[in-house]
C-alpha cells in the first residue's frame with residue numbers, strides 16, 4: 001500500500017479530485033479540523049457558513065469548526081439534527097433548509113457538514129436544493145465518511161421503500177478529514193466503517209486488501225497509518241468517480257455488497273450499521289459468485305476472513321423473499337432485472353445484469369449459508 005500513497009509523515013495528505021464542474025481537494029491529516037475555515041475561504045469564499053451536525057457529533061466538533069470559520073471571516077451558525085439513519089429523511093432536510101433560510105444564507109454562502117455519512121448525505125442534499133445549489137464543505141468524522149461518503153458527490157435520504165431513494169449528485173467544494181476525530185468513535189462504530197474499506201480493496205486494490213489481512217484496522221494502527229489508509233481509499237474512489245461521475249457504468253462497482261446490504265439495512269429498520277450490512281452483503285454475493293462458478297473458492301474465503309477479522313458479520317438470516325423484494329426497489333433495478341456487482345478475484349469485480357429469478361438464485365446460494 002505504501003507505494004500508492006502520497007504525503008510526508010505528519011503532514012496533511014492532499015488528494016485532488018476532478019469533477020465535470022471543478023476540481024476539489026480532500027485534505028487528510030491530524031489536527032486539520034482547525035484549518036476548515038481558512039481552507040473553506042480559499043475553496044468557496046462567501047460570507048456566511050452554516051455548520052450542520054448531528055446530536056452526537058455537534059457537542060464534540062461543531063464549535064471548533066464554527067470558531068475556525070469565524071477566524072477565517074465567516075459569520076457562522078450551527079444546525080443540529082437528531083443522530084441516526086432513521087432520521088435520514090426528507091422531513092429532516094426540510095428542517096435544515098428552513099434553518100438555512102432563517103440564517104439568511106445566500107447563493108455565495110456555504111454549508112459545512114460535520115459528522116458521519118448520515119450528516120454528509122443530508123447536509124449535501126440540503127446544499128444541493130437550497131437556492132438551487134450552494135457551496136458544500138464536507139468535514140467527515142467517521143472512518144466511513146472519510147473513506148467513502150464525503151467524496152464523490154452522492155447525497156440522499158431514505159424513503160419508506162428503501163435506502164437513498166431520493167437524492168442528487170452534488171459535489172463538495174472541499175473535504176477536510178481529521179483522523180484525530182476517529183478517537184471519539186466507539187469501537188463498534190469504528191468497526192462498522194471498516195466494511196467500506198474492505199470493499200475498496202476487493203473492487204480495485206489487491207495490495208490494500210493484502211495489507212489489511214496483515215494489519216486489520218481494528219488492531220494497532222498509528223494515526224499516520226490511518227491517514228494513509230484514508231488517503232488511499234479516497235484515491236480509489238476518486239479514480240472510479242472521475243471516470244463515471246453520474247454512475248452510467250463503472251461507478252456501479254462502488255455498490256459491491258450493497259444490493260443485499262441495503263436490503264438488510266432497510267428490512268432490519270437500520271438496527272445494523274451501513275458498513276456492517278455492506279460487509280455481510282459482500283460475503284453473500286461472493287459465496288453466490290463462487291456457487292455460480294464465476295470466481296474461485298479463495299475469493300469468498302478471503303473476504304469472509306477479512307470481514308470476520310474486523311469483527312463484522314458475514315451473513316444474514318433474513319427471509320430471502322424479503323431481500324429480493326427490497327432489492328427490486330433499489331436504484332440498481334433495470335428493466336426486469338437488477339444489476340449486481342460480482343467478484344471475479346480480489347481486486348477485480350464486474351457488473352452483471354441478472355433477472356429477478358436469477359437474483360433470487362444468487363440470494364439462495366449466498367445468504368443464510370455462511371459460517
Ligand SMILES: NC(=O)c1ccc[n+]([C@@H]2O[C@H](COP(=O)([O-])OP(=O)(O)OC[C@H]3O[C@@H](n4cnc5c(N)ncnc54)[C@H](O)[C@@H]3O)[C@@H](O)[C@H]2O)c1
Nearest residue numbers: 056083116117118119141142144148149154181184185274
Ligand atoms: N454518499 C455516499 O457516497 C455514501 C457512501 C457510503 C455511505 N453513505 C451513507 O452514510 C451513512 C453511514 O455513515 P456513518 O456510518 O458515518 O453513519 P452516521 O453518520 O450515522 O455515523 C455513525 C454514528 O457515529 C457517530 N459519529 C460520527 N462521527 C463520530 C465521532 N468522530 N465521534 C463520535 N461519534 C461519531 C454518529 O453520530 C452516529 O451515531 C449511511 O446513511 C450510508 O447510506 C453514503
Ligand SMILES: O=C(O)C(=O)C[C@@H](O)[C@H](O)[C@H](O)COP(=O)(O)O
Nearest residue numbers: 148152154164196251254255258331
Ligand atoms: O459513491 C458511490 O457511488 C457508492 O456507491 C458508495 C456507496 O458506498 C454508498 O453507500 C452509496 O450511497 C450507495 O449507492 P446508492 O446509489 O445505492 O445510494
Ligand SMILES: [Zn+2]
Nearest residue numbers: 196258274278
Ligand atoms: Zn456504502
